[in-house]
Amino acid sequence: MxxxxxxxxxxxxxxxxxxxxxxxxxxxxxxxxxxxxxxxxxxxxxxxxxxRYEDRRKVIPISDIRPGEQALVWGSVQGGGEERLGRRRKKVFKIEIGDGTGTLQILWFNYTPARLWKLARTGKGLAVYGRVRVFGRSLQMIHPEVEETECPRSGFLxxxxxxxxxxxxxxxxxxxxxxxxxxxxxxxxxxxxxxxxxxxxxxxxxxxxxxxxxxxxxxxxxxxxxxxxYHNRIRFDRFLGVVMAVLLKRHERSGGTRREPYRLPPDFLERFQANLSFDLTLDQVKAIRQICGDLEKGLAMMRLLQGDVGCGKTVVAAAAAYAAILNGQQAALMAPTQILARQHFVFFSNLPEPLGFKPVFL
Structure with a gap:
């Protein structure tokens, strides 16, 4: 084969x-x-x-391991076998290893006896990795990872x-x-x-x-x-994928004329400003000009207008709607809640009559 x-x-x-x-x-x-x-x-x-990753780069001498930390330890088996603990006489398998600097007890409460009896042969080299605890005067690991090896092996994560x-x-x-x-x-x-x-x-x-x-x-x-x-590279690629998808979608949406281009008078912005009781900010003017530029091209837009609460985003929407009115079209404004929808309805109802707004609440 x-x-x-x-x-x-x-x-x-x-x-x-x-x-x-x-x-x-x-x-x-x-x-x-x-x-x-x-x-x-x-x-x-x-x-x-x-x-996550575990540090297996260095074998720690038993005398240097600290309770509560995870460590890679190598030692030779000093002895082992089944014991019974507590009033219920629950079985536990214990193997003790030593490396010349100290001893460490390895315990299993759920185990396959045949495998552990094989590991418990005196003199066998074992590399163990797990969390260290102190019980009485003994250092212990419970259910650690165990590998049979006659010499310490480290050097990896x-x-x-x-x-x-x-x-x-x-x-x-x-x-x-x-x-x-x-x-x-x-x-x-x-x-x-x-x-x-x-x-x-x-x-x-x-x-x-x-x-x-x-x-x-x-x-x-x-x-x-x-x-x-390495994580940052993967994160960069995922972000790049999102950006490319957005650009592709924008290209598809703007790939052809979806409607007749709007025809706006040269003094469109001045007319709109003249009917307001306040001055537009520079950022509002910039946003309105960009939106009107797309409307005059007759291309579908996909824009996000971002700003804090009360900064004047609704006025920008009103300018776009005013452009539609001048071209004999209607405009629809959606809101996520009924309360906000009513607030917008009141705002558009109070705009000066010369702008031509005749809002209807749906």
């Missing part, structure tokens, strides 16, 4: 949209668990980033992914590493190299890889706060 290779797919797009079951170790059942989490394709998994029901962290982590190893070079960077250099951004494939497999020199706090340069 020929092994599947994403790099021989017809196109990069096709490979990145391969089903999650293409990954080694992900059969139909595990694929269902991923899909229940919204992860259907390899691309989905590449963008399924860890929620371990990613912890959001929970995927039915799958362990190890399965999710291995799948993500496989996706990075086999599919990452098919990810196209949408940002031109010139802008990447100018904005001092990491390249997109490098950012994705570094979030799944962080370089040893990464700042742990920045990673866990999601403010690393």
């Amino acid at each position: 020929t092994r599947y290779n994403p790099k021989t797919s017809q196109t990069a797009q096709k490979a990145l949209t391969d089903e999650i079951s293409r990954l080694t170790g992900i059969g139909p059942k595990r694929a269902q668990f991923f899909m229940a989490k919204g992860i259907h394709t390899v691309r989905d998994l590449l963008y399924f980033f860890p929620s 371990r990613p912890i992914y959001p929970g995927v029901k039915g799958l362990s962290q190890k399965i999710v982590r291995n799948a993500a590493e496989h996706a990075v190893g086999g599919w990452l070079d098919l990810v196209a960077d949408p940002v031109p190299p010139l802008f990447i250099e100018r904005l001092k951004l990491p390249k997109l494939p490098a950012a994705i890889q570094s979030l799944h497999i962080p370089p040893r020199e990464c700042d742990l706090q920045e990673l866990n706060d999601h403010v690393s340069k």
